[in-house]
Structure formats: structure tokens, C-alpha cells
Amino acid sequence: MMVNFKDMTRNVMAREKALYEGHPVAAVAAVSEAVASEALALIDVDYEVLPHVIDVDEAMKPDAPLLHDDMFTIGVDPAPKKSSNIAKRVEFGFGDLDAGFAKADVIVEREFTTKPVHQGYIEPHACVANVSEDGQAELWCTTQGQFIVRAFCSKLLGMEVSQLRVTASEIGGGFGGKTVVYLEPLALALSRKACQPVKMVMSRSEVFKASGPTSGARIWVKVGATKDGRITAGDALLKYQAGAFQGSPVQPGAMCAFAPYDLENVRIVGFDVVVNRPKVAAYRAPGGPIAEFAVESVMDEVAMTIGMDPVEFRLKNAAKEGTRAPYGPKFGPIGLVQTLEAAQAHENYKVPLKANQGRGVASGFWFNIGGETCASMNVGEDGSVALVVGTPDIGGSRASLSMMAAEELGISMEHIRPMVGDTSSLGFNFLTGGSRVTFSSGMAVVEAAREIISQLRERAAKIWEVSVDEVEWSQGHARFTGSGEAKSLSLAELAKTAGKTGGPIIGNAAINATGAGPSLATHLVDVEVDPETGKVTILRYTAIQDAGKAVHPSYVEGQMQGGAVQGIGWALNEEYIYDDNGHLENPGFLDYRIPVCSDVPMIDTVIVEVPNPNHPYGVRGVGETPIVPPMAAIANAVSHATGVRFTDLPMSPPRVLEALETNQSR
Amino acid sequence: MMVNFKDMTRNVMAREKALYEGHPVAAVAAVSEAVASEALALIDVDYEVLPHVIDVDEAMKPDAPLLHDDMFTIGVDPAPKKSSNIAKRVEFGFGDLDAGFAKADVIVEREFTTKPVHQGYIEPHACVANVSEDGQAELWCTTQGQFIVRAFCSKLLGMEVSQLRVTASEIGGGFGGKTVVYLEPLALALSRKACQPVKMVMSRSEVFKASGPTSGARIWVKVGATKDGRITAGDALLKYQAGAFQGSPVQPGAMCAFAPYDLENVRIVGFDVVVNRPKVAAYRAPGGPIAEFAVESVMDEVAMTIGMDPVEFRLKNAAKEGTRAPYGPKFGPIGLVQTLEAAQAHENYKVPLKANQGRGVASGFWFNIGGETCASMNVGEDGSVALVVGTPDIGGSRASLSMMAAEELGISMEHIRPMVGDTSSLGFNFLTGGSRVTFSSGMAVVEAAREIISQLRERAAKIWEVSVDEVEWSQGHARFTGSGEAKSLSLAELAKTAGKTGGPIIGNAAINATGAGPSLATHLVDVEVDPETGKVTILRYTAIQDAGKAVHPSYVEGQMQGGAVQGIGWALNEEYIYDDNGHLENPGFLDYRIPVCSDVPMIDTVIVEVPNPNHPYGVRGVGETPIVPPMAAIANAVSHATGVRFTDLPMSPPRVLEALETNQSR
Numbered sequence A, B: 001m002m003v004n005f006k007d008m009t010r011n012v013m014a015r016e017k018a019l020y021e022g023h024p025v026a027a028v029a030a031v032s033e034a035v036a037s038e039a040l041a042l043i044d045v046d047y048e049v050l051p052h053v054i055d056v057d058e059a060m061k062p063d064a065p066l067l068h069d070d071m072f073t074i075g076v077d078p079a080p081k082k083s084s085n086i087a088k089r090v091e092f093g094f095g096d097l098d099a100g101f102a103k104a105d106v107i108v109e110r111e112f113t114t115k116p117v118h119q120g121y122i123e124p125h126a127c128v129a130n131v132s133e134d135g136q137a138e139l140w141c142t143t144q145g146q147f148i149v150r151a152f153c154s155k156l157l158g159m160e161v162s163q164l165r166v167t168a169s170e171i172g173g174g175f176g177g178k179t180v181v182y183l184e185p186l187a188l189a190l191s192r193k194a195c196q197p198v199k200m201v202m203s204r205s206e207v208f209k210a211s212g213p214t215s216g217a218r219i220w221v222k223v224g225a226t227k228d229g230r231i232t233a234g235d236a237l238l239k240y241q242a243g244a245f246q247g248s249p250v251q252p253g254a255m256c257a258f259a260p261y262d263l264e265n266v267r268i269v270g271f272d273v274v275v276n277r278p279k280v281a282a283y284r285a286p287g288g289p290i291a292e293f294a295v296e297s298v299m300d301e302v303a304m305t306i307g308m309d310p311v312e313f314r315l316k317n318a319a320k321e322g323t324r325a326p327y328g329p330k331f332g333p334i335g336l337v338q339t340l341e342a343a344q345a346h347e348n349y350k351v352p353l354k355a356n357q358g359r360g361v362a363s364g365f366w367f368n369i370g371g372e373t374c375a376s377m378n379v380g381e382d383g384s385v386a387l388v389v390g391t392p393d394i395g396g397s398r399a400s401l402s403m404m405a406a407e408e409l410g411i412s413m414e415h416i417r418p419m420v421g422d423t424s425s426l427g428f429n430f431l432t433g434g435s436r437v438t439f440s441s442g443m444a445v446v447e448a449a450r451e452i453i454s455q456l457r458e459r460a461a462k463i464w465e466v467s468v469d470e471v472e473w474s475q476g477h478a479r480f481t482g483s484g485e486a487k488s489l490s491l492a493e494l495a496k497t498a499g500k501t502g503g504p505i506i507g508n509a510a511i512n513a514t515g516a517g518p519s520l521a522t523h524l525v526d527v528e529v530d531p532e533t534g535k536v537t538i539l540r541y542t543a544i545q546d547a548g549k550a551v552h553p554s555y556v557e558g559q560m561q562g563g564a565v566q567g568i569g570w571a572l573n574e575e576y577i578y579d580d581n582g583h584l585e586n587p588g589f590l591d592y593r594i595p596v597c598s599d600v601p602m603i604d605t606v607i608v609e610v611p612n613p614n615h616p617y618g619v620r621g622v623g624e625t626p627i628v629p630p631m632a633a634i635a636n637a638v639s640h641a642t643g644v645r646f647t648d649l650p651m652s653p654p655r656v657l658e659a660l661e662t663n664q665s666r
Helices: A005-012 A033-041 A097-103 A146-157 A183-194 A204-210 A250-256 A288-306 A310-317 A336-345 A397-409 A437-464 A491-496 A553-572 A630-642 A653-665 B005-012 B033-041 B056-060 B097-103 B146-157 B184-194 B204-210 B250-256 B288-305 B310-317 B336-345 B397-409 B437-464 B491-496 B553-572 B630-642 B653-665
Strands: A086-094 A106-114 A126-131 A137-141 A164-168 A198-201 A217-225 A231-243 A266-274 A357-366 A371-379 A385-389 A416-420 A471-474 A477-480 A488-490 A506-513 A519-529 A536-546 A603-608 B086-094 B106-114 B126-131 B137-141 B164-168 B198-201 B217-225 B231-243 B266-274 B357-366 B371-379 B385-389 B416-420 B471-474 B477-480 B488-490 B506-513 B519-529 B536-546 B603-608
Touching: A005 A146, A005 A183, A086 A250, A097 A217, A097 A231, A106 A288, A126 A183, A137 A146, A137 A183, A146 A164, A146 A183, A183 A198, A217 A288, A231 A250, A231 A288, A250 A266, A250 A288, A250 A357, A288 A310, A288 A357, A288 A630, A310 A336, A310 A357, A336 A357, A336 A519, A336 A536, A336 A603, A357 A630, A371 A437, A371 B371, A385 A397, A385 A437, A397 A416, A397 A437, A437 A471, A437 A477, A437 A491, A437 A506, A488 A491, A506 B506, A519 A553, A519 A630, A536 A553, A536 A630, A553 A603, A553 A630, A630 A653, B005 B146, B005 B184, B056 B217, B056 B231, B056 B266, B086 B250, B097 B217, B097 B231, B106 B288, B126 B184, B137 B146, B137 B184, B146 B164, B146 B184, B184 B198, B217 B288, B231 B250, B231 B288, B250 B266, B250 B288, B250 B357, B288 B310, B288 B357, B288 B630, B310 B336, B310 B357, B336 B357, B336 B519, B336 B536, B336 B603, B357 B630, B371 B437, B385 B397, B385 B437, B397 B416, B397 B437, B437 B471, B437 B477, B437 B491, B437 B506, B488 B491, B519 B553, B519 B630, B536 B553, B536 B630, B553 B603, B553 B630, B630 B653
Parallel strands: A137 A164, A231 A266, A385 A416, A536 A603, B137 B164, B231 B266, B385 B416, B536 B603
Antiparallel strands: A086 A266, A106 A217, A126 A137, A126 A198, A217 A231, A357 A519, A371 A385, A371 A506, A471 A477, A477 A488, A519 A536, B086 B266, B106 B217, B126 B137, B126 B198, B217 B231, B357 B519, B371 B385, B371 B506, B471 B477, B477 B488, B519 B536
16 A cells, blocks of 8 residues: 555645645644634635646646646656646556457447546544543544554654554444545644544535545547457546545556456556545545446447447456456456346346336446455353454444354354454554455454364363364364264353363464455446436346355345445436536535435345355455446446437436437437 | 352342342433432332341351351351351361460460451442443443453343453552442443443442442461470461451461461461441452451560560561462462561661650561463554553553563563453453462463564564574564574564565463462561550551562552552551441541551562562562551551550551550559
8 A cells, every 4th residue: 555645644734735625724622612613713814826727637738737846747658857737647458459449340439527426424534532641542533444544643643553542433434435534633633732632523514525535537438349249459548536636546447447358459548637626535446437437338339339239248258267357467267257147137137118218237347455454353251252353344244254253163153243443452454445354354254263263172182181183173062083982062161161271262363365356247227217307217226246255145235235326326416516716516415416215226136156266255355346337337228218328427417408408409 | 260140149239138238229320310319219218127247256146147048158067057147167277286386385365356448449430331232232340350340240141241342441449349340230231221321430438338348357366486486386267257248358368377487287267257248349468468467466476475576586487488388389489588688687677766666577478369361462564562461450560561572572662552452352361450460461461472573583584585493583673593694674674564474463362370479578667656646657667578570660669558558547547437227437538547648658668589480570469468467567566666465457546545545554
């Protein structure tokens, strides 16, 4: 994880320039909110308004106002001599594009735009910090990674990491947006000055203005294919807003763009561009949905142009085990083909459509990650187990991790109490993100459980005075397998006498998990477009995904449904609306409209299981992939319903209506 | 640890009978203190007043009112057929008492009484409980043992231990009195009913009336010796108040009674007697100070009678390595002789005394314990270390444990942050008590640190691509010891790259610590008695003790000084005063007078170090022994100052005056 602390400290509190509306310029601690408000009112900030730029195209122009005078694009050769708003250029790919396009019977080339959208977690950022006079500090905050918060805050404040103990409170939603620090360093700095606890809570308006949404972007995609449906070349250009400091998710976006396809000639170029908006934060499969919205829209158009069923077209070109990913490595076993076959077989793919209705298909990819992870299991004196992990539970991971622990130990999961520990209770844990928790924490839990089983076998061997090789662990019992009388001792029995056999029974694991398996998905959606209002209604939605192994199937379904619903919001309604002066016009849930229950049908799900060979139970991360296909699937459906290709998000009623009217008037 | 849950639940809330003033009969939870008070006022309790008994002699009479109809004395043969207030008889000893006393030139025999005294912790009992609807519970409380609280409460409430997570808040004093539960099960039960957090705090008056002081007692001691100062026999009878439920510390008292002496003929008989007082709780070396007050007073009188210096007399009879303790085992290396020699050599033993002044000497013994203990050390990414132990810090153990960790790792202790973990973060830990923490948690910390060092050596070997046998750990660095270029890597350097060398670096230990070393002490005190008021002033006080190894000498001194001061209070002023109806007359710090700064001189200390061979640093527990000698030392000093032998505690001004007047009128 590359971290730019110079930028981080400036995002937490503006220094040379305030770079966006909402950029903090002062912090006040007081004995009450009323006193704090009065104190804030006494601070008179005199802003000199500088030229600003909020969109990538303008920001990339040679004469654009510069956010940072010292920013020189990295990833270009030769290195530029002039500073610009382009932080970084990335490129992936291989093959010969010209040769590929030359072989094509059909070429589709289009440009797309997306707007910044916010994760929309219900709980705003909030924290309580307490620094005592000896410098030892405590911090409670809503976060996806208490260890990351500790690392960031201790660095920003010049503390040793062990001086700071961070407890992740039960989270009210994160979706990637709670992987960074905003209030926490300020609260700690104020508490250090005051030697008093300091509490800070953002308002919803502050959440919108001062915390990171994901990038708005402009994407250009060109795909060539033969008449019989074989893709000959794919080319894409991604320009992502980073917000006020570098770090858009253009790189993972570029990794995802063509990843569902087995291509011979492919290129993706991406630009990370700073603009006068809040610095973007991760949002569920960061960068992926934007890239695949464009690519999967073009794929749909290619299939349509050659008259091929879009699922059939994808099956013909699908990435599978051994396919070289556009970003380099060869895939191990992956499940895209299985999701496409499940889509073909699904009844929702056969429902007849009526007037103004359309059906869309899109696939999606997310690579998933592993990383540093710890788990601790402590067997209580009655054989019940306290399971502590270092990854906040944002999607049911306490359940899935308990299930794996219970499976290993051979006991009922009711006897396991899973908890998220503070930073003192475990070694370093990377954050809850990258769909890594059930995979990585699961591996750590399994390792810790196996350490416990090894101890239990030793304890039983000691009690029976036999060799540990003659003791096996099965169904929650140590069992004597040597010749002579059968003997067994349950976990509870061994726990009760643990003091006499060597002390408490504990298991700990500290790993750097590798071998995360990509998860691929295919979504089907039927929409109806009201030609009079432009309103798009989702009629049916089917999310099909490879989970590797769905440890807790209903939570996996929940992830798939949640991702689809967030994607529906992104596709149809959500956007940051700025006025000409760079002020956000809709910083609240009344004007920034996320989907509510009545906006969506039941999201049907199909879980496909192609085991990840690198995990003891075959687990793949599942949380992020489901937000990758929806925008393209819906755009494709709307296009089929209306006969107009939609390339700009959101497809909100006024925009749809405008497009329909423009089309009719042509 | 034998626990009687039938009694425990009845002490927490009276069932068949309310057995003492302060015995809880109802609990109310409300949204505010005012509402709770109103609700309590609506509860009308109609007590039928039964005959009661508050002192051991009356309670042991055959016709005494019985507290429990089903209590039959254990430890007597044949088992009694009739129930009584005597819960238990214990006996230790060996040799032939009659033969021993027959050899004696001098025999001294006396009876003593002590009153119940309270630990006097400044913070009252307090807790917050929160049980959620799924039965998972959190409890924060002031305790010396969060794991014991978990064990007790889960048993009383029918929960699995892992369902309950207990956090020990920073303690405001315990001294043994916070090793039991009072409010905690009630708060949990109320919270379970209400599905709301419940907070309970005792008032000071409730602390006195409803939490356990230590026993009041009657003790009889008989010692015989030859003219040249060799003890020929020792006999003692201890009758200890248990309060309303069995469980006085008569057994440890009996173990301590003659333990400082190398005797051929010895017997100690003890009785555990229930009376209508609050159930006693542990108080620093529970039972020891009472027994040794009596024994060490008699020893002083024996030495005086044969005209021998009391230190010389003790040196002549001192227990040492190989001595058989009256309670059975042979001692390993112990430091009593060294404390006596240090007393002889101390300048305070030579200061000339004036009129109405007297000098007292007494020795004291406490066996100390080990027990189940865990420690967890997590190396942060900057090489600083989070150290988590499961034993609340009541006397500086975070410092001493950090020092041992730092010593092992070869880093400065400033890089270690010691913390007390909640019950989820470690395996089971026995409580902070028995002076076991620096010993037992120290052993666990050393084991965890050595696990870390072994990992650090492995990581360095991996980086250097050499055998781990060629890597040693010294002064905070892995060092290559093989042939070729010298190489070293610091802890911080290895921590920084831990992700690449296998994951976070952690060390965990879960042990059942054995081999605790007894700690012996000798105290010297000079007093002046005002013949007009009976007030005893402490002029000089010297506490000398074997610490095995004083890891943090000033905290060890603090323990010695604190024990001495509590002993001064016990000797001179503290007592529970009951009226004829069994009502406590002085339930507050105004009328129950604990020593304040102006009551005591600087307590001089001498630390003697006879290493405990069973601990890696030679540590012995030091916290309890210092309260064992003071009462006898002061009684001896007062006796020498006045010429009157004082056998009843406290030696408060009215009692001293009365004794002086009685003596003069003889």
C-alpha cells in the first residue's frame, strides 16, 4: 500500500491552499457543541478565490489551472518537465492492436462519462480520541481498518504505533469509504493539546463535501470483432478524477476493463487526474465499475451489430483458467463461463418482453486481494471459544469466520463468539477491503483452529499417556486410535482440565495471505422505460457470481444484492452536482438520491462455486464484484428498450427523456 | 480455586434469609437514579428479625443461632451429625507437641483478638453491563480478575463463558477485595431483562456493609523455648469469622502462622466460622496478618522472657532452604535470614529510645502463588510492541512486565506499550492476587518475547538466506554469526518488512505458572505512646523484604510501604463497630479511620534479593508479605514502650489508655 502522507495531512487540514469546498481549514475543541459553534464563528477565514477545475478534460488541458505546482506526471517516458494535473499514467496490455483491428469485421468505438457517486453509508464519520499526558492514546472510530487508522494517525502525529490503541466501533456501512482518515488525526491532535477526550462527528453534508466519493470519469473504448463473434482487439482510455490529491482508482479500473475476456490484442491506458473536488476514496471494486460500464456497453453493441446473443458472444470470448489477464498474470481456475451458462439457463433470461422494455447483460471482474491478517482463538474453561479477528465486519464476516472455526474444531458455531479486536489484541491486519476478509481472515482462523487442535491432541495424549500420533481430532473430540480400549475427550472436557495439562488453550495465526481468487459475475436485467417521463423501472434483476465457496450463502447473496442495488443507484440516479463556482448543490440524501426499497425488485441470485485452490475452503472474495456489472447491464437494457445507446451516467429521467427526444428529432 | 456457587448467588442476592445488614434483597434498574430511588421506595420489605450472632466464640457455642441449617463442619472425623456455624476445621503440623513443650525452659501462652478491617480501596465497586438480545454480553467493572468475573457471572447467569466479554476498568484499589462479584451479576441480569445497558455503583456505606472485609478472629498461641533461645514447640488455635457464608482465610492463616520458623514440633488448628456479618473477602495476604500478629507477639514475649534480642532469637530459629514448612513442603531458597541480618545492621535498629518509646520487631511470611496466565505481544510495523496481559495492574505490573519484555527483546521499554486485555483477547488468566502477577505474567511475557525472538531470527535468516542457527539475537538485533561479512537487522527493520517475510510478528504464551517463591519480611518499628491520651505515634518504620529480584525497585518499595501503612491502620485504628442489633456503626471513612499521610513517617525499606530459581529473573511475589508483620511489630513496640502486653487490635487511643490505667491500678 503506497501512501502519500504529504497529501494525507493536507487533505485532513488544508495548508497552502484549500482545494475544494469542504476542505477543512481549522479545528476547534470545546466543552460543548454550543461553545464549539461559537468559537468557530469567531474564526474569520478570508479566502482568495483561485481559478478552479472540476472535470478531467479541462484539468488535462495544457493551460488548466494547476492544483499542485509540484506535480509531474509519473509513468510517462521521458518524464515531463512541466507540472500538470495529471498525476499518473498507467498502461496494461499486449499484442498488436493495429493487426487486431485489421482482422475485425466490426469495430465499435464510443466515449462514456460517469459522475462521482458516494458510497452512501448511513453512519457518518465519527470518532472519539483520548490522549493522556504520557502520550498514550486511545481512539474509537468507525472504520474498515483499525490498524490502518493506527498506521496513518501515528505517522501524521509523530507517534509510535503502539502508543495508539484503535478500536473499530460497530460500523454503519463503509463500502470502501472508511479506509482513510479524516477526523481521526484532528481529534487526536486536539485531545493531545487538551488532555481531554475529543469527540468529532461529521454531518451528512460534511460527509458529501469532505469525504471521498469515487471518481467521475471519461472513458473511451474501441473493440473489434469478427462476424462470427471473436474479439480481435480491445483498446480503452480511462481518465479518472482523483479529487484534490492524486490517487484515483484508475489502475484497478484499468486492470478490470477487459479482464473478463480472452484477448490477443489489448491495451488499456489510464490517467489519474487531480481536480477541485474532494479526494476520492475507495468505493466497492474501486475503478472497476467505471471501466466495465464502458467496455461492457461496447461489447453489447458489438454483439448487437453482428446479431449475436450477448451471453453467447461473451461465452465465445470468456476468460478462463490459463487465460492471460490484460494486466499480466495467467488466471487460475475462474468461474466466468459458469456464470454465463447459468445466465443462459435462468428463467429470467427467457421472460418475454413488452413494449418499452429491454433486457441487458453484462459481466464483471474483480481480482480480490489477500494481505496481512491475524486471528486469535481462546478456548474458555467451558470449551466455548472467543474468536478475535482484526478486520471489521462489514458484510457478515463474523458469521463466516465462526463457521470455518466451528468446522475445523468440530463444534457448533453457537459455542464460538466472534469479535473484532482492537489494535492491541492482534498483530497487524490490513483493512477490510478488496473482498479479502472471508478469504484472508478465514485462512488465519483455520490456521489458529488447527493450532488449537494440535494442542488438544497433545493434551489428550498427555492425559491418556499415549503418543500424540495415536490421537486424532474428529467431530469435536480427541480420539485414541491406538490398539486397546476406545477413548475420547470432547473439547469441553479438555478445556475444563487445561490448567492441569499445561495452561489455557489458545491458537494464534499471523499470516500474509496470498492466492486470492478473482470473482467473476454476470448480471441480467430487464427494464421498462417510461417514454413520457424518462423514468427507468427495474423489472427483474439477476446477479450470478462465482463465490469459490459460499461459506454463508445468504450473506453472499446479501453482498450480491447490495452490490446490484448500489449499481442501480449509480446507473439511474446518483451524481454529484456542482454549480459553476465549484459548490456542491446536492449534499444530502434528499437531493442525492440513493435507491430505496420501493425502487428495486427482489434481486435474484445464483451462486456458482468454482473453488479457489489457494484457500482451505475454496473461498473467493465476493463483496465487490457485484457492483461491477450493473451500470453496463442497465445501460444495455435501456438501450434495447429505447433504441438509443446510453453512454452517460446517471440515466436519470431528465437525461433519458432528453436522449429520447433528441433521438426522435433526428 | 474451590467456588461455592450456591453461596455466591445467595450473597449476591438473599434468598431464604437476609444474613447481615447490607445483604441485598432486591435490585431495580431505571432510566435515571431518581426513578430508581422512587422505585426502591415502593418496595416494602417486611423483615422477621431472627436471633443473630456476630462473634466467633458465640457462634461456635452449641446453642448458637444457626445461619445455615444445612452446614456440617468439614475436616472433622467422625463427620458431625448436627449442623453448626463451624464450616471447616483445618490442621497443619508435625512432631510431638507434648515432648516439645516438656523440653522447654520457658512457655508463653496467650490469647489474641482482631477485628474485621476493610481493604479501604478508594474506588467503590462499580460496573456497566450490556446484554444484547442475542444473549451476547459485555461487562465493564472494577476488578482484580476479569476472567474470574467472567467465570462467576456466566455460571450464575447460565451463560457460556465466551458469551460474556469482561473488561477490567483501570482499578482504584483492590487489595484482594475486588476478587469477588457483588453488583456484576445483578447488573447483567437487569440488563438481560431490559435489553439496555445497566450501570451500578456502590456508595461508601454499601462498600462497608455489603462487600467483604477480612475476618475478625480469636487466636490462641503457645510457644515453648529453651533458655538459650531454641524453640521446642509451637501450638496455635485460629478461629476466623467467615461472615455470612463459609470461606474465611483461616487456611492460609494457618499456613503462615509458624512458617518463618524451623520447628520440630508444631501444630496449627483453624476454624472457619460463619457469623451475621458481610461475607469476608481476601485482604492482602488473607489470614496471614491475623495469625502472625499472635505468633509474632508471643515470639517477642518468649525472647523477652529469656532475655534475648528478638532479631537474634528469630535468627536462631529462622526457616531457611530445606526447612520443612509447618504446612508440609520443604522450602527452597528463601530470604528470611537475610532480612533479619539486614534488620540487625540497619541504623534504625540502633537509634536510642526515650521515655514512652518502644521498638518492635516482627517477621512475616506469605507463600505466593502462580496459576494460569497468558500474555500476547504484537510487534507493530515500526517495531514498537503492544504487550497485552490478562491481569489487572494494581501495583505497577505494567511497568515490571514491560521491563522484562524489553530486557528479553533488547529494546528500550519506551517502545513497549503494556495493556490489560479484556477476556476476549487472551486465554484464561487467574486473577491479580496471591502476589502472582510479576511472577506469573512475567513468565508468560518472557515466553512470548522468546517466541518473538525466535521468529525474528527466522526472518533475518530468510532475508540473508542463511541457516537460522547462524543468527543470534542480541541487544535488539538479529546478528549473523556465520563466517563472512557481519550483518545485523534491528527489531524495527525486521518489523518493517514483516509482511514480506511471512506476516505480522506476534508472540503468545499460555501457561500454568508453578514454582512461586515465598517472600519473607522483617519489620522494625519505633513508637511513642502518649500516656495521657493513649495515642500511639509511629516514629520510625523499616520494612525489609526478600523480593527474589526487584524488577522495578521503586514499585517494590511502594508495595512494602503500602503494606506497612495498611498494617499500621489495622494495628492502631481500623475496626468494624457493631451495635447490639448487628448494625454497623461506622460505615464511612470519617468513623472508620484509615491512616492518612500525617499519621505515618516515611517508611524506610530494604530490599533483599534471594532469587527464586523457578523464575527466569528470580522474581518472587512481593505485594502481600508487607502487611503480615506490622501488627505484631507495632504491638511489640507498644508493649515495650508501656510495659503492658497488648493482645487486642486495634490499639486505638481509648483501648491503650484503658490498658494503661488497668495496669497502673493493679
